[in-house]
Amino acid sequence: MYPFRFKMILIIFFLLFTGIVVRLFQLQIIESDKYKGISKTRRLTSYALDSIRGSIVDRHGNVLAVDHHTFDITVQYKNLLYCAITYKNKTISRIPEMEVHKKTKKSCKECHEKQDVWLKKLSQLLNIQPEKLLEGTNQIIERVEKLKQNIEKKYGRAVRIKEETDFYPVAANVAWEKVIQIEINQDNFPGTRITPKPKRIYPEQELAAHILGYMSNLNEDEWKVHSNNWNNFILASSSAGDDTSSLLYDGYAKNDTVGRAGVESxxxxxxxxxxxKRFEEIICKNTQIEKTVLERPSIPGNTLYLTLDSQIQAHAEKSLGKNLGAIVVMNPGTGEILAMASNPRFNPNTIDKDFSKLIRRPSKPFLNRAVQGALPPGSIFKIITATAALSSNSITTQTPFECPGYTKYKNIVFRCWSDYGHGLVTLEDAIPYSCNVFFFETAKMLGGDTLYAWAKKFGIGEKTGIDLPHEKSGNLPKTATTASVMNVAIGQGALLTTPLQLVRAYAVIANGGTLVQPHLLLKITNSRGETVRSFQSENTQKLQIPPAIISTLRMALQDVVTRGTAKDKGLDIYKVAGKTGTAETGRHKDNHAWFVGYAPYDNPQYCFAILVEHTSGHGGDIAGPIATELMSYLFPEMNPAS
Structure with missing residues (x-):
């Protein structure tokens, strides 16, 4: 019984195998010419599908940057080529040499009578002259023909390249109403295709422009770098067993837009x-699309939630006005940036047409002064000098120095900002009245190494690590002489800082001794709204400052507002503690005006820095009123006018 079953199974397998062999013989030998003909007349072509760039929103979900769909009209290469020859008298060297052209006595218009239909119809629909629609065809044709020529030279025979089957743009940002008319009357527009294209929109115009950045096209060298990176990513993914491959997704294309500056970058x-990617089967003879073989949809980018509060940002920019400078507002406990204003600004929506004009302006509108403007801090630095001196026991809170308006070191005269001097002062008066002589004398006792070490602890001379490109580290000089230490002690000399560095330094006093990590990232979510990443601090340090010293400094900073250099500016109403600074530039009556502080002093919620560059006024007179304007928004319940 079993041998019989075994024989039947062998017979069945033999018959199946014979059938397969016979069919293969039929396809590959008998009907080979048929399928060779089909393979020669049909090809697979692919083109990329643009992805939607992720939105950028503030901490409350208000949209700051978003991709909107626009529509381009693209035309198949053969149609562009024909119209360029007939309408613009474009000469293509290879065409007269083609056998089909040598044998016919017909003109181009007689042979290809329908290949200019799209041009006439599109010109009427869009109310654009045909010459305008064909404006960029010369560059396209020259590029494709040169590529075709090089490839044919390499292989020694005529070939059809992929670029000959592609579609190329002739009209951009076409109105939706026009797009519908083309779609429902496709027969009237042969060889054309509606191509959706994302366009980056910044709904709030110039708001937070330096934080957001802008978009622009890749140049040739950048595209090569991105292409290499993408190919390496594909290889790494394949070796790791991931399903992402070049067959499914595409990297950057030439002339793709990428983020420039800010969080966009x-x-x-x-x-x-x-x-x-979309794969289509085309008929080679007329390059008509036969069918879509495979389509892999694009994956939208992630949404970026910033720590920014767009309302605080708007008020900070309004408070800064037309002044050349910057404002930074930060949460002193977490390092979250709530506002970062820099003036002058730019509009990222119009960067394409404005760039060449803006880049030449001496005011440098692309410079983010909050993180790239390295300037002497002036008297703002005195709080660090005081911390270093008290912590190293170089002085005490009761150490007095006489200020007659100047002091001498060897043959050098160091002057106080007050010509009449401040008399006998201790630290508790020296900070509120910003007495230079007190800190000159303190510097003599402190020494350069100790001051340098404590300035480093406060993050001076180093990048804060904020998630923005091109941050400046400033300059913290290693002082070789007592005279240079005296200059640095009052925030002058070779010392350079950024507004963000000073906000971070004053946050140490506000939060009780912690050097926080400033950051703009709150979280990143995917297209389904799931959080894929949240900010994780990597650069938070606890400074060893005794609580008694912090308490002394806090009281002195509070006194700056109530009885010192920021008196009568309206800041006391909002319980502000801070320090004014006037940094000299070396030119007559040209200063940088500073005010850095936090509020309210009994429970700090905001730490801020205000900088106005190149002004004849002093820190309290110039930056003080701006601080008051800012506080009126941050604490409306304390505003006496409300």
Missing amino acids: QYEEELRGLRG
Whole structure:
């Protein structure tokens, strides 16, 4: 019984195997010419599907940057080529040499009578002259023909390249109503295709422009770098067993837009998404699309939630006005940046047409002064000098120095800002009245090494590590002489800081001794709204400052507002503690005016820095009123006018 079953199974397998062999013989030998003909007349072509770039929103979800769909009209290469020859008298060297052209006596218009239909119809629909629609065709044709020529030279025979089957743009940002008319009357527009294209929109115009950055096209060298990076990513993914491959997704294309400056650049990888691919079968003879074989949809970019409060940002920019300078508002406990204003600004929506004009302006509108403007801090630095002196026991809170308006070191005269001097002062008066002589004398006792070490602890001379590109570290000089230490002690000399560094330093006093990590990232979510990443601090340090010293400094900073250099500016109403600073530039009546502080002094919620560059006034007179304007928004319940 079993041998019989075994024989039947062998017979069945033999018959199946014979059938397969016979069918293969039929396909590959008998009907080979048929399928060779089909393979020669049909090809697979692919093109990328643009992804939607992720949105950028503030901490409350208010949209600051978003991709909107726009529509381009693209035309197949053969149609562009024909119209360029007939309408613009474009000469293509290879065409007269083609056999089909040598044998016919017909003109181009007689042979290809329908290949200019799209041009006439589109010109009427969009109310654009045909010459305007064909404006960029010369560059396209020259590029494709040169590529075709090089490839044919390499292989020694005529070939059809992929670029000959592609579609190329002739009209951009076409109105939706026009797009509908083209779609429902496709027969009237042969060889055309509606191509959706994302466009980056910044709804709030210039608001937070330096934080957001802007978009621009890749140049040739950048595209090569991105292409290499993408290829390496594909290889790494394949070796790791991931399903992401070049067959499914596409990297950057030539002339793709990428983030420039700001978080658009910093978080390019998270925002850009993955471009999909569509594979189509085409008939080679007329390059008509037969069918879509495979389509892999693009993956939208992630949404970036910033720590920014767009309302505080707007008020900070309003408070700064037309002054050249910056304002930073930060949570002193967490390092979250709530506002970062820099003036002058730019509009990222119009960067394409404005860039060449803006880049030449001496006011440097692309410079983010909050993180890239390294300037002498003036008297703002005195709080660090005081911390270093008290912590090292170089002085006590009761150490007095006489200020007659100047002091001498060897043959050098160091002057106080007050010509009449401040008399006998201790630290508790020296900070509120910003007595230079007190800190000159303190510097003699403190020494350069100790001052340098404590300034480093406060983050001076180093990048804060904020998630923005091109941050400046400033300059913290290692002082070789007592005279240079005296200059640095009052925030002058070779010392350079950024507004963000000073906000971070004063946050140490506000929060009780912690050097926080300033940051703009709150979280990143995917297209389903799931959080894929939240900010994790990597650079928070606890400074060993005795609580008694912090208490002394806090009281002195409070006195700056109530009885010192920021008196009668309206800041006491909002319980502000802070320090004014006037940094000399070396030119007559040209200063940088500072005010850095926190509020309210009994429970700090905000730490801030205000800088106005190149002004004839002093810190209290110039930056003080701006601080008051800012506080009126942050604490409306304390505003006496409300």
